[in-house]
Amino acid sequence: MSFNFSAPATEDTEADSAPVVTIDKPEHVTKTERGEPVTFLEAIAEALFEEMVRDGHVFLLGEDIGVYGGAFKVTKGFIDHFGSERIIDTPISEAGFTGAAAGAAHMGLRPVVEMQFMDFISPAYDVITNYIATSLYRGSGPMPVVIRGPVGGGNRGGPFHSQNVEMAFFHTPGLKIVYPSTPYDAKGLLKAAIRDDDPVIFEEHKGLYRAPQLREVLPTEDYVVPLGKARQVREGSDITLVTYGMMVHRSVEAASTLQGEDGVSVEILDLRTLLPLDDEAIMDSVRRTGRLLVVHEDTRTGGIAGEIAMRVNEQAFEFLDAPILRVAAIDAPVPYAGTLEDYFLPQTHDVVTALRYLARY
Amino acid sequence: MNDPARADGPRLAADLGKSDLLELYEYMALARAAEDRLEIMLKQGHVKGGLYRSLGQEAVGVGSAFALDRRVDGTGDMIAQTVRTTGAIFLMGGTPLQYFRQYLARSTGPTRGREANVHWCDFRKGLLGPVSPLGTMTQVMAGITLVFKQTGQPRVGLAYAGDGQTSTGAWHEGLNFAAVRRCPFVAIVQSNKYAFSTPIRLQTRLASFTGKAAGYGIESRSVDGNDVLEVFEATRDAVARARDGGGVTLIEARTYRRLGHAQHDAQEYVPREEIEEWERKDPIGRFRERMVREGWALESELDALDVAARERCEKDAERAIQEPAPDAEEAVQRVYEGLITSVPWTRLPEPTPRGAAI
Numbered sequence A: 001m002s003f004n005f006s007a008p009a010t011e012d013t014e015a016d017s018a019p020v021v022t023i024d025k026p027e028h029v030t031k032t033e034r035g036e037p038v039t040f041l042e043a044i045a046e047a048l049f050e051e052m053v054r055d056g057h058v059f060l061l062g063e064d065i066g067v068y069g070g071a072f073k074v075t076k077g078f079i080d081h082f083g084s085e086r087i088i089d090t091p092i093s094e095a096g097f098t099g100a101a102a103g104a105a106h107m108g109l110r111p112v113v114e115m116q117f118m119d120f121i122s123p124a125y126d127v128i129t130n131y132i133a134t135s136l137y138r139g140s141g142p143m144p145v146v147i148r149g150p151v152g153g154g155n156r157g158g159p160f161h162s163q164n165v166e167m168a169f170f171h172t173p174g175l176k177i178v179y180p181s182t183p184y185d186a187k188g189l190l191k192a193a194i195r196d197d198d199p200v201i202f203e204e205h206k207g208l209y210r211a212p213q214l215r216e217v218l219p220t221e222d223y224v225v226p227l228g229k230a231r232q233v234r235e236g237s238d239i240t241l242v243t244y245g246m247m248v249h250r251s252v253e254a255a256s257t258l259q260g261e262d263g264v265s266v267e268i269l270d271l272r273t274l275l276p277l278d279d280e281a282i283m284d285s286v287r288r289t290g291r292l293l294v295v296h297e298d299t300r301t302g303g304i305a306g307e308i309a310m311r312v313n314e315q316a317f318e319f320l321d322a323p324i325l326r327v328a329a330i331d332a333p334v335p336y337a338g339t340l341e342d343y344f345l346p347q348t349h350d351v352v353t354a355l356r357y358l359a360r361y
Numbered sequence B: 001m002n003d004p005a006r007a008d009g010p011r012l013a014a015d016l017g018k019s020d021l022l023e024l025y026e027y028m029a030l031a032r033a034a035e036d037r038l039e040i041m042l043k044q045g046h047v048k049g050g051l052y053r054s055l056g057q058e059a060v061g062v063g064s065a066f067a068l069d070r071r072v073d074g075t076g077d078m079i080a081q082t083v084r085t086t087g088a089i090f091l092m093g094g095t096p097l098q099y100f101r102q103y104l105a106r107s108t109g110p111t112r113g114r115e116a117n118v119h120w121c122d123f124r125k126g127l128l129g130p131v132s133p134l135g136t137m138t139q140v141m142a143g144i145t146l147v148f149k150q151t152g153q154p155r156v157g158l159a160y161a162g163d164g165q166t167s168t169g170a171w172h173e174g175l176n177f178a179a180v181r182r183c184p185f186v187a188i189v190q191s192n193k194y195a196f197s198t199p200i201r202l203q204t205r206l207a208s209f210t211g212k213a214a215g216y217g218i219e220s221r222s223v224d225g226n227d228v229l230e231v232f233e234a235t236r237d238a239v240a241r242a243r244d245g246g247g248v249t250l251i252e253a254r255t256y257r258r259l260g261h262a263q264h265d266a267q268e269y270v271p272r273e274e275i276e277e278w279e280r281k282d283p284i285g286r287f288r289e290r291m292v293r294e295g296w297a298l299e300s301e302l303d304a305l306d307v308a309a310r311e312r313c314e315k316d317a318e319r320a321i322q323e324p325a326p327d328a329e330e331a332v333q334r335v336y337e338g339l340i341t342s343v344p345w346t347r348l349p350e351p352t353p354r355g356a357a358i
């Protein structure tokens, strides 16, 4: 499609007549240009902001993202800078505004939809899987839509503010799924997702948003992290550990324990993109180590470990010296009480136990 | 309302006698006292996660639930409660002790720590435990009231929503279904000016939510949601119509959320004067003032109810604080009826992945 839009029109709508005023950048998106370290959340805010500046076709929709700046304040101050036509505060209508994003994409725009919590993506499941994911295949054109939002447990959020949604969409051809674990990757992957012509589900673990130990200084120049490429977090020779999101950090802790206490060398791959899966990186590592552990925060049955194990079975069976194992959340809704939630979630000690089992196998 | 003994004495207002009026006051005071106590417990670190209040909206839950046939044996009317209807939960028979246990995720609580805030169910008392996704409960209540109707049970279902919830497809589909089947259903929209930070003008072009009723072919009424008697009368009429086979009514209760969406929301998007204006329209203060002015009750009687509510909440809160959290291993129980979800193999006494099969 070759529409030649400049920035979207700026006349006031009847719904919201806040004028477009271009004021200074919000403070939290200027850290990188000032050489300061950023949190995971600030990295995401920078990616959104910079993409909106770079490309007038990019605009945001979601609940409370305007004056309030979003439930987690990712887009704080954006409405003052870009106006209420590029930062659209929606009614509580996930199906409606995700469908509207699809329409805007047909007209040449590049919408980024925020789900207040990814748990509430479910009303939009129909339009995402039946319309957006099939658009290209049906000859209706590309769908450069990004649907992003907070996921993950550990915050005592209970069953509806803690879910991981990747596997609800993994089975839908036509979608891409991204789940970063560091500020650098979050910024680069989100930029890549916005520039990608395929629809992308982008999951942000809320436990990473403000984690102080993750703060890092990012490059001042524009960069992207390509979709579909895993990252080697740690080199190792005895066991391959494939993971993503919050579990990258638990896995690093566990691998250090194995190195220190058992002298076992664990290689860690952070998938970064879950769909499409980086088969090459996984096979390359498994061929070298002969052992594979998959760790995910999502629940066990129907989790991504099953698909990865099957692919290794298909492509690298003869290199395996042990069964492929997994560590995952238990098959239950995410419980609210701290005792229950800690039991529900995979912990570092589970990863240590699994690695030891594999090392001895 | 239920208790014939209470109907004794002269009718003072809205066809209610003194003891009824005192009960309305008592439950508004109890809702406020329970939520005040919860805030204290949050500051003490006992409450984890979100704390949602109904401050300034107590008349909606209490006035409407008071119009229901409330029973504790599973044969009465039902409500789909929300975090903004604490008073209705208590009137239906839910207790402050249960409320605290639930918020504190105690093993003694109604969901044994699995779920948060007012998300608990007690069919005997007519409480339909909500989920977070907005609109779902209106759909579920449509089905409940369908059964009331088709089995000839003279029962009514009442589902609460906020102004924001009316924008969901789920709310629309549930209400439309109930309307088409002429279910004994009352939908109350607590129009409290904001959905989280979003003002009503960004949810709907309508000036009043009663405007939606025409689209469903149902009755509607708009009431001052800070006037407990007005809420009561409108609900009583809607409930009577529903019980008589007259179908669905939508009631808009105009009120105001005087605090942020939850405790983490500093409400910076709201002009200070607006909150102050609504502080002056406080539903409990207004009702108290009216009761004294009209001679329905003495100031001292109302003071005694306030004190009793606060003392009860303090006592129940202290008790809940002492109670234990659920055992961690309970997380695998009751996902299915009669099946145990597998324990993580890494936590077996002799860890082996073979032990993980369900």
Ligand SMILES: Cc1ncc(C[n+]2csc(CCOP(=O)(O)OP(=O)(O)O)c2C)c(N)n1
Pocket: A063, A092, A094, A116, A120, A123, B084, B132, B133, B134, B161, B162, B163, B164, B165, B166, B168, B190, B192, B194, B195, B196, B257, B261
């Ligand atoms: C489908 C869905 N989307 C988003 C949310 C997140 N959320 C929880 S409460 C809320 C605002 C609700 O506003 P309203 O319905 O007006 O009720 P109020 O809180 O004002 O009583 C939002 C957006 C949700 N729970 N469900």
